[in-house]
Amino acid sequence: MIRRPRLSPVVGVARNLVRQALRDAEVAQGSLVLVACSGGPDSLALAATASHFARSGEFRVGAVVVDHGLQAGSADVADRAQQQLQALGLDPVEVRRVTVPTSGMGPEAAARTVRYEALDAAVVGHGAAAVLLGHTLDDQAEQVLLGLSRGSGTRSLAGMPARRGSYLRPFLSLQRADTDEVCRFENLQPWHDPSNADPVFARSRVRSEVLPYLEEQLGPGIARALYRTSRILGQDADYLDAVSKDEYGRIRREHDGGILLSEEALRSLPPSLRQRVLALAVVELGGVQPSYERLLAAENLLRREGSAGPVQLGGNVSAYRQVRGKPVPHGEPGYGSLVLRKNRRVPS
Incomplete structure (x- = not known):
């Protein structure tokens, strides 16, 4: 009698995590699930775990290997990953080769952008219901530390979400x-x-130097504590974002391509909500998420001291306080509101 190897407890935990993630995302049984796999230990372990559900017939499981072409031999790495994925029984398994732009953004951000474009295309091409990503607790801890080093807010310190659209972690x-x-x-x-x-990358320094140093100086368990912090902050951020959207919908008015926000209503909000409401207006107008300093500058307009603006909030979006007796450009008087506009000069 051939004795099957005893299941590793970690493998059992991993399978339960994948099953729960698919259940929470309401992925229908029999649907195609894709694993984003680099060939590294995290994503390869995820692919092996997901293959269990293909063998049991619960889901169809395939994989996508994105070859960024940034290192010598990357094509061979991608091909070896594809072979191992096929040996696990995954189908389809495809390699998508991409070109990472060398200007316009940092190398990590550029690689991430084209990687998700390739994964999005694979989802459409194969009709997949979900994509599994292999980020771990350690990745989350690194994300929180990087956010702390940049002076980021609650949403950033919440780290990577367990689910965003069809992407599951x-x-x-x-x-x-x-x-x-x-x-x-x-x-x-x-x-x-x-x-x-490679110490040229901040995340690599956090991984190889900062976290080990913190473990040495403060004791073991730092990564798990940072992960726990991200979970707590994630819940807080979700709540604040939901309340902010409600408040934004309540006080927002459109006017000739711009957005008016009642000064009185903004002043009545606590800073955590007020800044989120301002940011929602900027993003709706096509701008980028404003920095904390830019949001503080916009809040200063509410004090009605000094300049009435404009304050540049990012992405060519500006905010200014409408002074008494002067109309909103191309419209009627809007005294008592902050005016947010894109690509228009404010008359003096």
Whole structure:
């Protein structure tokens, strides 16, 4: 009698996490689920875990390997990943080769942008119901530390969401040591990205230097504590965002391509809501999320001291206070409101 190897406890936990993520996202049984796989230990462990559901017939499971072409031999790495994924029984498995732009944004952001474009195209091309991403608890801890170093707010410190649209991150409560264990159990040969140890990248320095130093100085469990912080802040951010959207809808008025926000209503809001309401207006007008400093400058207009603006809020969106007796450009008087507009000069 051939004795089957005993299931590793970590593998059992990983399977439960994937099952729960698909259940929470209400992915119908029999649907196609794609795994975004780089060939590294985290995403390869996720692919091996997801393959269990293909073998059981609960879901169809495929994979997409995005080759960014940024390192010598990247095509070989992608091909080896494809072979291992096919050996796991995943189908379809495709390699998508992309070109990362060298200008306009940083290399990490540029690679991320084209990667998600490739994954979005794969979802449409294959009619997939969800994409599984292999981010772990350690990735989340690094994200929180990077947010702290930049002086970010609640939403940023909440880290990566477990779900965003069709993208799911079931492994956010697993550590890298756990994904290494899954790979060993499944006899997989993961690729280790050399850029993860390259000190030119801030995230690499956090991973190889900052977190180990904090563990040494403050004791073990720092990564898990940071992950726990992200969960708590994520709940807070979700609540504040929901309330802010309600308040924004209540006080927002449109006027000739711009947005008017009642000064009295804005003053009545606590700062955490007021700043979010202002940011919602900027984003609706096609601008970018304003920095904390820009939002404070816009709030200063509500004090009715000094200049009436304009204050530049990012993405060519400006805010100014309508002074008594002067009409909103191309419209009627709007005294008592902050006016937010894009690509229009404010008359002196």
